[in-house]
Amino acid sequence: MTAASVTSERGFRHEALLYAGIEQFVSRTTPFIKGALDADEPILVVVSRQKIAALRTAMGKNADRVQFRDMSEVGANPARIIPAWHAFVEAHAGQGRRLRGIGEPIYPERTASELVESQRHEALLNAAFDGGADFWLLCPYNTQVLDPSVLETAHRTHPIVADGDGTISSDLYPGVAASVAPYDKPLPEPGTLRATLVFDAKRLPAVRRLVSWEAASAGFMTRSITDLVLAANEVATNSLQHGGGAGTLRVWRDGGVLVCEVRDRGRFEDPLADRRRPAPDRDGGRGLWLANQLCDLVQIRSSSSGTTVRLHMHRDRSR
Amino acid sequence: MGVMALREQQLDRCIYPRPFPEDFAECPAYQATTFIAADSRNHPLGEWRTCRHLTAGNEAENRGRFYPRCALGTRPQRLQWLAQVSPARLDVVRALQDEFDGFSLPHRKQLSEARSRLHAGSRSRAVEAEIQELIDGFLRVIDRFLTANEARFVDVGLPTQPLRLLIREWVMAWVRTPETVAPRVTDAPPGAFANPVRAFIGLPAEPATEWTRRLWDRPIYSDTILQIVPTLDPPGIALVGDVEASNVQAVARALAGLPSSTGDVHLDLSGLLFCDLGGLQAIVRAAQALDPGRRLVLHGVPRQLERALEIVEWAPLPNLSIAAAAPGAEKAAHLS
Numbered sequence: 001m002t003a004a005s006v007t008s009e010r011g012f013r014h015e016a017l018l019y020a021g022i023e024q025f026v027s028r029t030t031p032f033i034k035g036a037l038d039a040d041e042p043i044l045v046v047v048s049r050q051k052i053a054a055l056r057t058a059m060g061k062n063a064d065r066v067q068f069r070d071m072s073e074v075g076a077n078p079a080r081i082i083p084a085w086h087a088f089v090e091a092h093a094g095q096g097r098r099l100r101g102i103g104e105p106i107y108p109e110r111t112a113s114e115l116v117e118s119q120r121h122e123a124l125l126n127a128a129f130d131g132g133a134d135f136w137l138l139c140p141y142n143t144q145v146l147d148p149s150v151l152e153t154a155h156r157t158h159p160i161v162a163d164g165d166g167t168i169s170s171d172l173y174p175g176v177a178a179s180v181a182p183y184d185k186p187l188p189e190p191g192t193l194r195a196t197l198v199f200d201a202k203r204l205p206a207v208r209r210l211v212s213w214e215a216a217s218a219g220f221m222t223r224s225i226t227d228l229v230l231a232a233n234e235v236a237t238n239s240l241q242h243g244g245g246a247g248t249l250r251v252w253r254d255g256g257v258l259v260c261e262v263r264d265r266g267r268f269e270d271p272l273a274d275r276r277r278p279a280p281d282r283d284g285g286r287g288l289w290l291a292n293q294l295c296d297l298v299q300i301r302s303s304s305s306g307t308t309v310r311l312h313m314h315r316d317r318s319r
Numbered sequence: 320m321g322v323m324a325l326r327e328q329q330l331d332r333c334i335y336p337r338p339f340p341e342d343f344a345e346c347p348a349y350q351a352t353t354f355i356a357a358d359s360r361n362h363p364l365g366e367w368r369t370c371r372h373l374t375a376g377n378e379a380e381n382r383g384r385f386y387p388r389c390a391l392g393t394r395p396q397r398l399q400w401l402a403q404v405s406p407a408r409l410d411v412v413r414a415l416q417d418e419f420d421g422f423s424l425p426h427r428k429q430l431s432e433a434r435s436r437l438h439a440g441s442r443s444r445a446v447e448a449e450i451q452e453l454i455d456g457f458l459r460v461i462d463r464f465l466t467a468n469e470a471r472f473v474d475v476g477l478p479t480q481p482l483r484l485l486i487r488e489w490v491m492a493w494v495r496t497p498e499t500v501a502p503r504v505t506d507a508p509p510g511a512f513a514n515p516v517r518a519f520i521g522l523p524a525e526p527a528t529e530w531t532r533r534l535w536d537r538p539i540y541s542d543t544i545l546q547i548v549p550t551l552d553p554p555g556i557a558l559v560g561d562v563e564a565s566n567v568q569a570v571a572r573a574l575a576g577l578p579s580s581t582g583d584v585h586l587d588l589s590g591l592l593f594c595d596l597g598g599l600q601a602i603v604r605a606a607q608a609l610d611p612g613r614r615l616v617l618h619g620v621p622r623q624l625e626r627a628l629e630i631v632e633w634a635p636l637p638n639l640s641i642a643a644a645a646p647g648a649e650k651a652a653h654l655s
Binding site for chain 1: 344405406407408410411413414417468470471474475544561563564565593595596597600622623626627630631632633
């Protein structure tokens with residue numbers, strides 16, 4: 001496939017952009033941004049604060065027509081990024097114009113768990129916008145600092161990969177549904193196991209007590225404790241209602257991070273269920289959405305043997 | 320209700336077995352504290368676990384006889400106190416207490432031994448000097464602990480500077496007094512600690528006040544974690560305890576049964592320890608079911624519920640209103 005033929009595609013175009021260092025980042029993204037402005041296409045750029053500043057300098061007055069958002073705020077928990085893109089697309093729906101976005105969810109500061117979830121987010125983007133609006137999303141990857149395996153995964157999660165020399169379709173991209181498949185494997189044990197609690201409907205209060213106590217013992221502030229207890233309670237309630245009426249809570253401590261896991265025998269069919277903003281008139285179905293808003297990271301793995309949800313919370317978080 | 324009910328049934332009696340086992344967790348207000356018991360000659364007998372809120376109550380019909388009394392009051396009063404403190408804050412204080420107990424034990428043991436020698440009559444200059452040195456060492460490690468955990472103490476409403484002074488005073492008093500019971504300390508400086516957290520540091524704490532007049536003798540619903548009671552003045556209901564999947568239907572039913580007359584209905588949430596999204600949804604739906612112009616007014620909304628409401632974005636809700644202050648205060652604002 002040639003560069004010209006992919007450009008003419010309608011619908012969602014999910015493209016990885018390889019670059020080396022901040023100067024190349026600017027020189028390879030500014031033509032994309034200018035293209036949007038020339039065609040009067042709305043554009044949202046979600047990258048680091050430092051890169052926003054560099055782009056503003058390079059674009060001059062034109063930068064005022066670009067929407068910028070800080071990735072460390074929008075995407076600290078990568079599961080919050082798709083809702084942000086959804087909001088952007090919905091805000092401009094029906095205007096008959098193509099939309100453009102730049103999003104860089106993967107950067108070297110990501111922890112191992114965050115990296116995996118960011119890669120899963122990249123894979124889920126294909127399903128989230130498949131068959132929808134004309135939306136061209138560019139995902140920059142810094143080849144100077146990222147591990148080669150991370151760059152390889154970018155080829156698996158993006159149908160199109162661009163470098164300075166041109167745009168090619170990725171041979172490694174397995175298609176919309178299959179790109180999410182590698183993220184159904186069990187998660188590795190995080191940190192030191194602190195507690196295990198098997199619960200049923202009668203022991204839901206015990207779930208709250210245990211999570212609250214473990215968070216307090218790990219040195220958490222009351223606000224984080226309250227958030228984590230609320231999230232854990234909703235996830236455990238899901239186990240009672242959809243996961244066979246029981247579940248197992250496990251709590252680990254990993255440095256300043258507390259990880260609470262709820263495991264049950266239920267099966268999760270829709271991998272995007274936790275990133276769709278619930279409609280106000282709908283009853284229920286808000287638990288995982290809430291968990292994603294409250295926690296620093298949420299990991300969901302589901303297979304025929306059951307569903308695992310892990311909530312990560314940092315002791316020293318700024319929010 | 321206080322005095323009459325107390326006289327008849329000792330409703331503030333502590334109903335749990337004592338001494339409390341190591342992993343005791345049945346009473347949600349339980350707050351472990353260890354003290355080193357001593358015999359009548361002040362020889363240490365070992366460590367003893369008790370609850371910070373446990374006091375001796377005087378039996379009304381039998382003066383001079385005592386019963387184990389909970390300083391926080393009756394069960395509803397305990398729940399109200401807990402809600403006012405918030406379970407998260409209570410756990411942070413418990414964690415800090417555990418950490419304190421851990422590092423301070425060797426210091427307390429040494430001090431305890433020196434103290435019994437002092438009060439056994441060996442009031443020599445050498446003993447005095449040794450005790451002073453032990454006190455100084457103890458206060459130094461406490462100081463380091465307070466500094467290292469300053470943010471956590473401030474977070475739970477215990478500013479470290481007055482806490483430092485209070486601990487100093489307490490340690491001095493404890494060493495100087497020959498009695499086995501913990502010494503009373505003054506509230507120094509006055510007003511440094513809010514009422515809900517006073518009990519944490521051994522200061523007398525008032526039982527929490529109820530925001531509305533609750534009809535405890537006419538409960539709408541009751542289980543081991545939640546009580547729903549009607550309120551007068553303003554008319555409505557109060558949820559006291561935890562709302563979760565197991566009792567959310569009862570909450571929805573109680574809300575559906577709110578007085579159907581005209582005017583606002585009131586929901587007193589100041590005794591709420593926890594409310595899940597199902598509970599929040601039940602409240603929102605109850606508000607939406609009201610006729611236009613009528614409001615469901617929420618009083619004493621806990622921070623946890625505010626947070627959930629903020630995230631799930633159930634707005635706009637013209638029938639739902641959140642009162643900023645206690646019902647009495649709101650009424651005053653309406654009258655003026």
